[in-house]
Amino acid sequence: CGVGIWSYLTCHGLGPIVFYDGSLNSDKYIDILDQHLPTAYEKFLPQSPHSKIFQEKKINPISWPPNSADLNLIENMWSILDDKLLKYNINNTEQLKTALKMAWMEISNDTIQKLFESMSKRIRQIIKRRGFASHY
Numbered sequence: 001c002g003v004g005i006w007s008y009l010t011c012h013g014l015g016p017i018v019f020y021d022g023s024l025n026s027d028k029y030i031d032i033l034d035q036h037l038p039t040a041y042e043k044f045l046p047q048s049p050h051s052k053i054f055q056e057k058k059i060n061p062i063s064w065p066p067n068s069a070d071l072n073l074i075e076n077m078w079s080i081l082d083d084k085l086l087k088y089n090i091n092n093t094e095q096l097k098t099a100l101k102m103a104w105m106e107i108s109n110d111t112i113q114k115l116f117e118s119m120s121k122r123i124r125q126i127i128k129r130r131g132f133a134s135h136y
Contacts, residue, residue, distance in 0.1 A: 003093055005100060006032050009077055011116045017104050019097055071122055073115045080107060 004024055008015040018032055084103035090096045 003096055003100075007074070007077075007104070008036075009074060009112060009115075011113065013109060013112065014077070014104065014107060017100055019100075071119070071126065073119075076115055077107070080111065 004020040004022065006018045006020065006024065006029075015036060018036060020028055020032070022028075081100065081103055084106055085099055088095070088099035088103070090099050
């Protein structure tokens, strides 16, 4: 069984897990962002003077290059999620979705904070390796 998932993380916490069928094409991605980014702004940036402007003007934040896994913390979150799924007995798509939600909620704020604190080391390592992959 398989299912597509999307989410985000900030230094303040994790976004919701969003499930989708099939491949994630640009239309699905825009629909997901339209539905979930305003909530993220309200939840994590309520005092930001920019959040209202972003919503009113429908401005998307600068996209993170999809091929930069060395610096993209969500890749680490997917790995952590995979590890947590090992303890679940999953036999179908509904069980997988339930397990994904439960495992996602198990990820601690301490784990998230440690990932964000690792960014300066990641950046230094990428610079040292002249853009080539790091051990992250």
